[in-house]
Amino acid sequence: MLLDKSNMLESIRNFPGQFEKSLKFAAGVRVEGRIDKVVVAGMGGSAFPGDILKAYLAGTNISVEVCRGYSITTMIDENTLVFISSFSGNTEETISALYNAMEKKAKIVIVTAGGRLEELSRKHNLPIAKIVKEFPTFQPRAATGYFIGIFIGVLSNSGVISDKKTDLIEVGNFLAKCEFEEEAKQLAKQLVDRIPIVYAHDFYEKSLAMIVKIKFNENSKVQAFYNSFPELNHNEMVGFTLIKGNYHFIILDDPAGHERIKKRIQIFSNYMRQKDLPVSIIPMQGDTVLGKIFSTIYFFEFVSYYLALEYGIDPTPVDMVEDFKRALE
Template sequence: MKQLVEGFAQQLRDAMDIGEKATVTFSGFKYNNVVIAGMGGSGIGGNLIQSYVADKLSVPVVVNKGYTVPAFVGRHTLFIASSFSGNTEETIAAVRAAMRSDASVCFVTSGGELLRIAKENSMPFITIPGESQQPRVCLGYTVVLMLYLLHHAELLDNTFKTELRQSIDLLEELSGSIRVQASALANAFHNKLPMLYVSDAMEPVALRFQQQINENAKQLSHVNVFPEMNYNEVEGWQQPENLFGQLAVLLIKTRYDHPRVHLRMDLTKKILEGKVQNVLEMEARGATFLEQTFHLIHMFDWVSVYLAELNNVDPNTIDNINYLRGELSKE
């Protein structure tokens, strides 16, 4: 797993190369909305795309994580299916529903049933390398290639390419310091329940972190966002007091947070410092949204790997997930 995490910057570079060489064509008519379908390590890329394009696309982007699709899906929907294996049952079901609704369906996958559907129906697709057999370590491929699909569909301009190149440069420049900071965070989270707080704009980054802690370190975690948590969860920090010693809080800041969100974080920190020993704070590096996003993702991936070592678990195994898949396949 360490080797796969270490190669993240190169993965972004390889993904750009795949995207530049991809030959995909779309119908050319105007799309009224975009739906991105995917689960787990493949699906979180959709959430990241949704945040990134929020101020760039003139049409809404919805992330679909389930067997069904929204009623608005139709002929003027660009429907992007993201599945590393191509055999994710929820995504396959959603694709078939989108096809029945006459949506324009395209794919990012390494193979499986989705690639068969794409080829059989002459639908646009971009394939990703499948050697790792680990969807969660292929986030660079899925995010970058979905951006290229949006670009080929004439919804996104070329700006993302420059930001991707800058992100790669940043990760390579900061590789050493990222690992040092990640190691310190892992030690702070060891034998604790990490409580991750972030702005609404960066919620997908925190969700990705939670997922990596879950899958790699075999450890529970919790995520909430500002400003919403100030209207409910902050009041819950009163009971049960006997659990507070088992918690570690991380406030994640970026330059893309609303100024009032930073004020809320600072005020909330004062409340939490009276209850929890570890109230940590970190700020993303980078000049653009993508740079800050990938900086955080790469650091948090390292945290999950170091935490796996501290927990004495194998980050490559997913026994509970495999059990569920096996039992579901019997039905």
């Protein structure tokens, strides 16, 4: 029986090509004037690329915040660039955030594949970077390379950052050389009937550990949780005094990370293994922040995909999300 009815595997294998394509989607899209802050307003797979952008621009003079909700709660003004980010273009929270950004006179760029947001971009004469779907059932959560490429492309076009477009090309070329499928299949087999708990160094908590956790939720249709070192050593790990679940720890380790965090990882792993809980330490690959983040995401796209197949389910549909939206109508 064919489980992958929408051929998600093809979209995963094509992921490295998103970075170069994204620059075409961003071509000619720019804003004028001073920009002190960048806000990404979106939900789900249209929001977490904002967390990656925040990590990528860490240490620069550009502040990046991510808004997941109906209104933009951070202070914004005419010197703020707000990316209104919704793959479908119909996300109600994001449409609400658009009106909020307009009221506060922020600079706005819409990033979408169509829908209501495309209509609003025309109505209000707002710049838009339009993503072209690879095929009708292509999922927003699979478009991370498109979103981050558009964000960086627009910021480069607008002179907010120096031209970083070569960084995107290099990431795509790097991922194209990565061969992850067989290793991913093996880890997926180990995760059957386990609850994945994903930990990372603190710098990569939202920009990676949370995203990997989401891949298990949406692709594999299982519960999964995330946190980061060193914070978890001050609270969460105490919760494993009494084991109430069949857990498997996945620790995303940055080879260039803080030595004390590396020691914490080793000690924590030993503690959990003494409790007969499996621990998989996954070294992040690559020499740059984007390389490390996207190579790890790419690997776990395969892991979560093959875990879905192990459970005998189609990885593409998110029926509960769609049912919930209908219940809201």
